Amino acid sequence: MSGPESRPRLPLRFRGLRGRVMAAFVLGASLVALLLAGSVYAVSTSYMETQRVRTVERAVAVHAEILRLRLDSPRITAAEALESLHLTPGTIAMLQWSTGSSVVGADVGLPAVLEQAEEVPSAATEVTIDGHPYLRAVAEVEDGAVLHEFAPLSELETTLRMLRSILLASAVLAVAVAAALGAWAAQYALSPLRQVARTAARIASGEHDLRLPRAADDDLSPTVDAFNTMVDSLQQRIERERRLVSDLSHELRTPLTTLTTTASVLAGHREELSERPRAALGLLVEETTYLRGLLDDMLALARAEAGIHRSDPAPLSLSALLSHLLAGRDTGPVVLDLADDGMVRGRRMELERALVNLLANADRHGGGVVAVRVDNDGAEVRVTIDDAGPGVAPQDRERIFERFVTSSRSSGGTGIGLALVAETVTGHHGRISCAERPGGGARFVLTMPALSRPADTGEPAATQH
Template sequence: MSNPERGQRFRSRFRGLRGRVTAVFVLGAALVAVVLSGSVYGISTGYMESQRARTVERAVRVHAELLRLRLDSTDISGDQALDALDLPSGTMAILHRDTGWSLASADVDFSPGSAPPIPTPAAQITGTATRVRIGDQPYLRAGAAVDNRTVLYEFAPLLELESTLRMLRTILLACSVLAVTIAAAIGAWAAHRALSPLRQVAATASRIASGEHELRLPRTDDEELSTTVDAFNAMVDSLQQRIERERRLVSDLSHELRTPLTTLTTTATVLTGHRDELSERPRAALGLLVEETAYLRGLLDDMLALARVEAGIHRSDQTPLDVAELLTHLLAGHGVAAHVLDIRDAGTIRGRRTELERALVNLLTNAERHGGGVTGVRVDRDGADVVVTVDDAGPGVAPENRERIFERFVTASRSTGGTGIGLALVSETVLGHHGTLRCTESPSGGARFVLTIPALHEIAKNRPEPPQ
């Protein structure tokens, strides 16, 4: 399968009910994951930053008190007092005393080009930690007054906190992706389970349409599904009753119409035997009677055959049929030359032999009556289908009439003896075998009828599973 076809198939499945159910699960999970992840990250960030700020603020106050005691009790310089502090790793301390500055740091390479930002004047000192940057590194700055002329500033690094927050973001993102993936899998499973009754209905409907009219959906204890099951079975029962009425009608019509028609045909035959005893005008009337009786008999046969096909009344069961063998037999029976048949790729189909023979005979008869005779019959394969092509020598069919000729009572001329039902019967027969019939133009300019029916192994492969 090509990439465009795969893409089209994927889009088609996504637009379907199963895709929409799965999408609801995915979107719901994504929304919940975003809200939870954002909430967890926001709360965690605020909590850890506030805890870090309180730790820095508490530490600078403790250190300021230690410095006050040390500076009051001994006569030491600011640098000596700072060196006595036990600073955490990466923390810097700056002491502002009178007009002088002292710096102490723990494992920090401090250069004058990246001087820490210190607020001035010292009166702006507050007990609240502030986020600042020294060079390209983030710090928390906190200050505390040691005495009236001395202020202590401490700069605590935030690299570890930011690393922890990055790890938290990664974990939350991974958890969100995992949650959405799990939701997609659960959504696909739930959609599959939820749509299982629809697939069962579709399989049952397909089998009923193929001729298993007695098949029904099994009863269910599910209150939501029981209404659908009952309505479906009631609909099929109604259709079955209508089909039975149509079958009885066709049977009654066949009996009631054939009897007087047979009488007319017999009478016309008897009169034809005494044709020479009649004068000219009665002979002309007898000729019209024989012609119209034959036309009426053909019309009745075609109408009854079409009615049987539409009502699902079949005289035989479906069996494997060799299309090449079937056409060889039919062409020989109609006196068509053997070279007309071109078997390029033989194929076997599953069908009703009597109905298909009649359909193919109607195509051959149509070519003889309206198309100047059959010029070619080809049997070929088109992927999973068996294709039968019939060409004639006539003037062809106008493009606007190529669909219309398969309607009832559409014929070229009554003078050719057609009833206008032959091609409609062919179309209904092919449709009943899950095939297609179309009219195009042959290379010689005549009409070309293309009959396509699925091959036997494709029918078996695509047959729906029976309902459980």
């Protein structure tokens, strides 16, 4: 049984707003073309057929009058009078009287059903002779003599066939033009939305001073003004958060530093204390150290989310940075593959802290770092860090980058280190992911744009405030 999954789906480019605009243009043009073509064909067919009938009826009436005048002369026979008529090419004339008939214009005799017709039709009718359509018109001559004329309809049918072809071609051309016009209209109508999307993406990546330029279009001005107002409000909120972070940093660090110093002084006199105060002092030192690390991570995460940076982006080598960090660590044998320089553009202190957090995470929860690799394909730089731990459950591989979330393999930690890594990497237009290392363990992959990546050419014409 076929379900919704088995139904054919349209390509992506025809499933969005652009596809709907194009479909509306094509459908509207198809309906209009169909109605116009059908109307033109129906009116033209009716008109030409009516004119053909009138022409044949007038011709047979005139010919009947001519025959009446010529048959008044005893020296002209009916056959001679019929042959003297000037018939249009292809027309068959038959003069029928009570004792016989005479035919002009046909190589063979007419069917018996026509020759033996007893009733004279009052209007022209269509008949078929030797497989060809004819229009039959009848007029009385005199003394029971009847003139039958059969005008060919092949020329009229050829004309109508050509008219159908022209109307069909015109309808197809109209639909094609409508499709092209719909594509252009969709492209033109959606260009402001794409500009808004690109500007919003750049603002989300940290360029908070960007604004959309003023629009001359009265329909777009409210949207542009609302967007810029929203960004202004967002920037004001970020400024307030920055001030809050700065105030919290100052207010929390001072008492925590005092508490840490006091605990250190007491730890220097540990031997003077009895067993129970000594155990309590150990817990105090441990918790103040944990609290100091938690505060540092929280403030660093808050600064990263608020866009507060201590330095400007500059070219740096991730390979050199990793070599420096690994040189001062007692982590046992580590397989290093730093052949690529891994040049990126970033803030050294923030990237160094992110890499330190990744290495510390591998030491604390993954049994230690076993391999570090840097790859550069010209567009992106990938840093791969493998550990020897039990790995991360598939359902936790995205959650561990959220705040205060630890995986099932965790044996301590604040749950902020990886969240800070994710925020730092995102601020550098990169991404971080967790996967399973071949052979067991966890594999963290940090990806950032390479320094040699060509600049994008499709940036919106945004303004700086």
